[in-house]
Amino acid sequence: MAKKLLLDKAHVEGIRHYDVYRREGGYRSVEKALKMQPADIVEEVKKSGLRGRGGAGFPTGMKWSFLAKPEGVARYLVCNADESEPGTFKDRYLMEFIPHLLIEGMIVSSFALGSNTSYIYIRGEYDWITDILEEAIAEAKQNGWLGKNIQGSGFDCEMYVQRGAGAYICGEETALIESLEGKRGNPRIKPPFPAIKGLYDCPTVVNNVETLAAIVPIMNEGAEAYAAIGVGKSTGTKLISACGNINKPGIYEIDMTISVEEFIYSDEYCGGIPNGKKLKACIPGGSSVPILPANLLLTTAKGEKRLMNYESLSDGGFATGSMMGSGGFIVLDEDQCVVRHTYTLARFYRHESCGQCSPCREGTGWMEKILLNIEQGKGQMSDIDLLWDIQRKIEGNTICPLGDAAAWPVAAAIRHFRDEFEWHVLNPEKCLKENFGLRHYADPIHVPA
Amino acid sequence: MAEEVKKETPAAFKVTIDNITIDVAPGTTILNAARSIGGDVAPPAMCYYSKLEGSGGKCRTCLVEVAAGSTADPRPMPKLVASCRTTVMDGMIVKNITSEKVTDARNGVVEFLLINHPLDCPICDQAGECHLQDLGYEHGKEGTRYQFARRTFKREDIGPYIQLHMTRCILCYRCTYVADQITNKRVHGIVDRGDHAAISTYISRAVDNDFSGNMIDVCPVGALTDRTFRFKNRVWFTKPVDAHRDCENPECCGKATLWLRGEEVFRVTARKDQWGEVQSFDGKPGWICNTCRFDKKETKDWTIEGQTLVARHSVIGANKYKKLEMPAETIKEVMNGRDPKLMMNIHNVSEVNNPNIQLSEIEGPAHSEDFNRSAEHVAGEGESTQWGMKK
Structure with a gap:
C-alpha cells in the first residue's frame, strides 16, 4: 500500500481531539514553520510541486507567490470547504475525521502568506462538520496555536468557520468571497484576481481543504521528499472519492503512479464492478470533467496505460482524455444509461447556475430540457446537433468556470456516446424500458464471472 | 497576472x-x-x-x-x-x-437572451427604443430553435410609478446599480438564482425614492416601464424635444427630454446619448428626479429648447427629425483598406440622380441638358462618397 500522508492517522481513536492529535505528532509543522521565513515556506511549497486539489490543478506555490503584498493592507487566507461537486466527498472526510490537520495546514499557510485572519468557508449542508471544526479551533486556541502571539512567535492568527447556504456556485473562489462578505454569491469578473483584490478588497488566497492539509506533510517531510512521491508534475498523494458501481466506494489516498485499471479492479482500492457487470464509462474527476468510455479510460489513445494523475488523465485533450479534477471518481457499469446520466448532471448545473451571465443562465436550462426530451424518447436527431451547438456557445463565454463545467459533460457524452443518443431518438419505445448496453465502448478487460 | x-x-x-x-x-x-x-x-x-x-x-x-x-x-x-x-x-x-x-x-448570446424573452414587442412600451430589439435585428436569426414553453412571471407594480415585467428582463443588474448609487436606499434586488432568478422588492416594500425613475431609463428592455406612460402611445408617434426646468432638488439635473404629441406631454425621460445612456452635463450624469419625470407633465412646466436629435434609435427618428446621425464609416479600415462597393451605385450608372444637382434651382421642368451640363461641372468639384453623399 502506498504511503499515506494525509489519512494515516485518521483512524486513531480520538484523533479529532487535540490531545491525541498532538501526541501523534500534530502541530510539528507549525513549530518548524514559525522558525522559518515566510518566503522560504512559499519557496518550499513551490519546490514540492503541490497542485491545487480543488479541481483546476494550479500549482499552489505559484498561486501563493502571486499574492500582492501592499503595505498596511490585510491579507487573507480562505479555505474553500464548499465541496459541492457531485461525486466529490474527500474534504468532508478529511474535516470530519482529522480536523486538526486542516487547521494545522492553515496556520502554516497563514504564516507563510502573512494572513492574520483566516476563514474556512464550509458547505452549508456540512453542519455537523462545522461543529467539529469549531471545537477543534477552540482546542487549538486553548493550546496557544491560534490567537495572539502563537507559541511566542509574535505572529497572530485568528480562524473562523463560515457556513454557506447551499449554493454550488459559492465554491467558485470569487463567488465564495462575495458570499463570505455577506453578499449574493455571484462570481466576480476577473481580473482583478483575488490575489490582488479579494476578500474585503484585500489580497486573498483561496485554497481547497486538501491543498491546505497537504502543507503539513510538506513541512514535516520536506519538499524534496514530498516531490519524490508521484510522477512528473503530479507530486504527493491525492485523495480520491470513489463512488458509483464499484464494490468498495469510499475515500482512497493514492500516490499518483497507479493505473486507472488497478484503481478500479484491485482489492486494495475499488475492488472491481459488483454483480459481475462490466465497466461502461467513468467520470474520473468529479461531475464537471468529461466522461470517458471504458476503452479510453483504461488506455490512452496512444495505447498506453492510463495512470491516476494529472497528466495521464488529461492525455489526449478533451478529444480522448479527461481531467483529474477534484478526484470524484464516478464509475458507471453496463446497466447505466449515459443519456439519463447526462440529463441528471445538466439538471444539476441548471439548478446551480447563479443566473448572472446569459449563456449559462439560459443555456443550462435549454440543455436540460432537450436532454429530458431525448431521455424520454421525444427527441429528434437534430436535437443532438443542437445540444452540441449550445454547449459550444456556453463554453468559454461565461464569467466563471461553471459554464464550462456545465458544457463539458454534455460535450463528452455526445462525443463518445453519440450512438446511444441516436438510439434513444430512433427507439422511443424501447429507451424507456431497456438500456442501450455496452456496444463498442465495452470494457476491453476480461472479467471472470 | x-x-x-x-x-x-x-x-x-x-x-x-x-x-x-x-x-x-x-x-x-x-x-x-x-x-x-x-x-x-x-x-x-x-x-x-x-x-x-x-x-x-x-x-x-x-x-x-x-x-x-x-x-x-x-x-x-x-x-x-x-x-x-x-x-x-x-x-x-x-x-x-x-x-x-x-x-x-x-x-449565441443573442439566441440565449431571446429564448426566454416573450418577444411581445407589438404590445411592449419599450419597442422602438429597446436595446434587445436592436441587438436582435443586428445579430439574431429569423427563426428560433427553442421548442419549449418560455419562462413567465407575473407582472408586478413595484412602487407607484414603475411596473416590473420580469418576463422581459435580461438580468443586466443595471437597475440595482441605480438603486445603489443614485437613490439613497436599495429596496429591490435579485432573488433566486439561475434561470428562475428574478428582480423583486423586499417583502411589502415599494420602490419609492426620488430618483427611482432612473431605473426605467437604464433598463435596456421593457422590464421596467413607466406606469404613467404605459400603453398611452408608441414612442415613434411622439415627438421628443429637449427641455429644462429649475428643479428644487439639488441632485436633479433638470434637463430632460419631453415626449410630446401636440401640446400634450406623454412622458419625460432623461436625455440619452448615442449609446442609449443618460447624457452627462458638466461631467455629471444627467439623472432626473421623479418630480420632473412623473409630475411635470405640462409644457408650461418646462422651457423647451428644441427638437431632440435622435441618433441611434432610427425607429424613433425615422423621417421626422432633421438629424439622423450617420455613424463613423469604418468599413474601409476594418477591411484592411479594401473598400467594398455597392453592386451598382446609382450615381455612377445614372446621370439623372446626380446628388449635386439641385432640382429646386432649375427653373421649370428639368431636361436632359440640365443633367449633362451639371455632370461636367460636378466632375471637377470633388468626389462623392460611396453612399453618394457629398462629404
Missing part, C-alpha cells in the same frame, strides 16, 4: 481594434476605446452602463477576441473577453467584427 508588475506606463496606449489603431488613456476599457472609433466597431452592450460603477460583464454580448495582449506580451488571450470590463494594454490588438469567433459567440 503578469500585468500586475508595476512598470512605467506611457501617457497613452496604442490599441488596434478591427485594424483601426487609436491612442487611448491607460485604464480605458476595450469597449470605450471601440466606442471612440464608433460605427460597427463598437461592440453592443446590454448590461454595461458607463455611468454606473461596477456594471457590465454579465450579458456577454460585448465579447471580443484579443489577438495580442500587449506589445510586452503579444500572446493572444485564450478566451473571448468581455470588452466592457477588460482594460486596454499598450499594443493590444482586438478583433471584434473581423473575428468569426466573436460573431459566432455573439449570435
